[in-house]
Amino acid sequence: MSSYSHPLHKFLRVELLPTAFCPGCGNGIVAGAILRAISELGYEDLRKFVFVSGIGCAAWIPSPYFKADTVHTLHGRAIPVAEGIKLVRPDLEVIVIGGDGDIAGIGGNHLIHAARRNMDLIVIMVNNFIYAMTGGQVAPTTPLGFKTTTTPYGNPESPLDTCQLVASLGANYVARWTIMHYDQVKESIKKAIKIGKGFRFIEVVSQCTSRVSARMGMKPSEFMRWMVKNTIPISKAKDLSLEERRNKIIIGEYTYSERPGFIEVMKKIYQG
Amino acid sequence: MSKRFFWSGNIACAEAALRAGCKFYAGYPITPSSDLMEYMARELPKRGGIFFQAEDELAAINAAIGASIAGAKSMTATSGPGFSLMQEAIGYAVMVEVPIVVVDVMRVGPATGQATKAAQGDVMQARWGRHGDQAVIVYAPWSPQESFDLTIKAFNTAEELRVPVILLTDELIAHSWETVIVPDEVKIIERRKPKSFDEPPFGSTDPRIAPPMPPLGEGYYVLYTGSTHNEWGIRKTIDPEVHYKLAKRIIDKVHLNVNKLFLYKEYFVDDADVLIISFGSTSRSCLEAIRRLRSKGVKAGLLRLKTLWPLNDYYLRKVISKVSSVVVVEMNLGQLIYDIERYVKDQTIASLNKVGGGIPIYPDEVIKKVQEVLS
Numbered sequence: 001m002s003s004y005s006h007p008l009h010k011f012l013r014v015e016l017l018p019t020a021f022c023p024g025c026g027n028g029i030v031a032g033a034i035l036r037a038i039s040e041l042g043y044e045d046l047r048k049f050v051f052v053s054g055i056g057c058a059a060w061i062p063s064p065y066f067k068a069d070t071v072h073t074l075h076g077r078a079i080p081v082a083e084g085i086k087l088v089r090p091d092l093e094v095i096v097i098g099g100d101g102d103i104a105g106i107g108g109n110h111l112i113h114a115a116r117r118n119m120d121l122i123v124i125m126v127n128n129f130i131y132a133m134t135g136g137q138v139a140p141t142t143p144l145g146f147k148t149t150t151t152p153y154g155n156p157e158s159p160l161d162t163c164q165l166v167a168s169l170g171a172n173y174v175a176r177w178t179i180m181h182y183d184q185v186k187e188s189i190k191k192a193i194k195i196g197k198g199f200r201f202i203e204v205v206s207q208c209t210s211r212v213s214a215r216m217g218m219k220p221s222e223f224m225r226w227m228v229k230n231t232i233p234i235s236k237a238k239d240l241s242l243e244e245r246r247n248k249i250i251i252g253e254y255t256y257s258e259r260p261g262f263i264e265v266m267k268k269i270y271q272g
Numbered sequence: 273m274s275k276r277f278f279w280s281g282n283i284a285c286a287e288a289a290l291r292a293g294c295k296f297y298a299g300y301p302i303t304p305s306s307d308l309m310e311y312m313a314r315e316l317p318k319r320g321g322i323f324f325q326a327e328d329e330l331a332a333i334n335a336a337i338g339a340s341i342a343g344a345k346s347m348t349a350t351s352g353p354g355f356s357l358m359q360e361a362i363g364y365a366v367m368v369e370v371p372i373v374v375v376d377v378m379r380v381g382p383a384t385g386q387a388t389k390a391a392q393g394d395v396m397q398a399r400w401g402r403h404g405d406q407a408v409i410v411y412a413p414w415s416p417q418e419s420f421d422l423t424i425k426a427f428n429t430a431e432e433l434r435v436p437v438i439l440l441t442d443e444l445i446a447h448s449w450e451t452v453i454v455p456d457e458v459k460i461i462e463r464r465k466p467k468s469f470d471e472p473p474f475g476s477t478d479p480r481i482a483p484p485m486p487p488l489g490e491g492y493y494v495l496y497t498g499s500t501h502n503e504w505g506i507r508k509t510i511d512p513e514v515h516y517k518l519a520k521r522i523i524d525k526v527h528l529n530v531n532k533l534f535l536y537k538e539y540f541v542d543d544a545d546v547l548i549i550s551f552g553s554t555s556r557s558c559l560e561a562i563r564r565l566r567s568k569g570v571k572a573g574l575l576r577l578k579t580l581w582p583l584n585d586y587y588l589r590k591v592i593s594k595v596s597s598v599v600v601v602e603m604n605l606g607q608l609i610y611d612i613e614r615y616v617k618d619q620t621i622a623s624l625n626k627v628g629g630g631i632p633i634y635p636d637e638v639i640k641k642v643q644e645v646l647s
């Protein structure tokens with residue numbers, strides 16, 4: 001083992017591996033995309049990054065595995081903690097990583113207002129359609145009709161389209177991919193870092209092998225194919241009705257802008 | 273040298289925060305603390321800080337915590353319902369040992385209660401409002417002057433011990449205007465940085481001393497987590513020993529410094545038969561009552577607590593042992609009395625409680641209670 005090395009080990013607390021994630025979990029793919037994006041941008045270490053996460057499986061992607069300053073906050077509160085950090089240290093790249101329950105459920109209000117402010121943050125939301133860490137309860141992102149532990153007869157609610165929501169609020173960058181679109185995820189993260197300002201939101205639809213695909217009677221590989229089959233590019237989704245949209249994973253870039261972020265606007269106003 | 277100002281309690285708090293080096297304020301509007309926030313919104317940017325109005329109290333306190341992690345002395349102020357919403361995050365700040373100052377301008381509760389009216393009903397909440405074992409520091413000023421002095425102390429204590437400090441004021445103090453004397457130089461304590469990368473950010477060999485707080489972006493690669501963690505911040509979610517060690521240390525850090533943290537003032541206590549124990553705005557009526565009682569020859573004294581937590585068991589047992597009766601006066605239906613009862617042995621203990629409409633407890637009512645106890 002001593003001779004084993006991986007190009008991304010420089011970004012990891014290798015002594016804490018393997019991760020606590022279940023076999024087949026999409027979190028490893030997301031972690032790989034984030035670190036490879038940073039590596040491809042030429043960073044040798046994560047010194048100038050701060051990773052902030054809340055509670056849930058995805059929140060464990062950076063904490064404790066990333067060799068960086070990491071702040072593992074309360075459930076739902078990663079965005080406000082990240083806002084406080086970024087406002088005081090605008091020189092650091094502050095990246096929030098969280099699950100759909102954390103970011104869109106309990107933290108939904110913070111997501112809305114951070115996007116509205118065009119706050120200078122990157123938020124990566126790993127959407128596995130479920131509250132996974134607590135056992136697989138229905139989430140605000142769970143598709144209509146899905147069976148979960150708290151919707152044993154099927155989910156009567158319609159899911160939240162976080163990308164459409166965040167894009168409508170004036171965020172600088174919004175994109176959605178699945179873990180089957182590894183290169184696109186990585187390129188989106190690079191793009192978000194390069195934009196360098198404003199609110200940048202990337203949703204990665206992922207799989208929970210133990211709480212979702214297994215309950216659907218699918219092997220991880222089958223679920224991954226199911227994800228791809230249910231995906232349509234945003235360019236082809238324009239004419240779909242709300243109901244049709246809700247049953248599909250609409251991938252692509254929802255918005256791109258280089259408008260000044262919150263900090264630049266605030267400083268300008270302070271200076272009169 | 274010093275300067276004199278005419279300030280309300282809320283302004284005195286804000287001015288003290290600015291002088292203590294506060295560089296970040298996050299808040300959400302709520303009566304009767306909003307004018308403190310408005311003052312910070314105007315002054316903080318002029319004095320090199322950042323003001324942030326959040327979407328709710330949850331965001332406000334969490335942004336303040338983030339700002340503190342990033343290196344800025346930070347503060348939030350709120351009242352009753354907002355203070356309830358902030359409790360979980362105060363517990364987080366305790367667990368990750370992040371200094372912040374939280375001002376709770378007490379109003380009548382529970383729930384919306386009487387939003388514009390003073391009360392002292394958040395005593396136990398300030399101490400016990402979070403889940404789990406923990407200790408915080410709670411100061412309770414009785415005037416705009418003391419709002420200033422104790423806010424400075426709150427920042428210094430927060431930074432020194434890496435702990436959230438709560439300033440419990442009330443609507444009467446917040447909106448009373450009085451002279452505040454401000455020294456030209458205020459003693460400021462800054463947080464300690466690690467001397468090297470080998471100094472753990474969440475461990476200390478001396479439980480009275482807080483570990484150093486690493487700055488971000490300098491390669492310390494600090495791990496903050498609200499989960500149980502070892503001295504390097506690494507999550508240990510099932511290990512009983514790591515949990516006990518951490519929980520014990522964050523409590524000891526406060527309790528073993530009680531001599532330094534417990535602040536009080538005695539009035540006519542030396543020869544007193546009856547001891548009134550009170551805090552905040554209510555103790556102003558108590559002092560007037562005692563002056564009148566003394567003029568009638570009644571040996572009454574006042575113990576005014578400036579620190580509500582931690583309490584100094586040794587001191588309180590001793591001071592109470594010298595009197596024959598104790599009267600706890602508070603603008604609620606009985607909270608501090610539960611703690612004072614722990615120190616009473618053979619003494620008679622009585623309480624005077626009144627709350628509603630923001631009507632203060634008047635000196636006459638205190639006098640009547642003392643006479644009742646004596647007869």
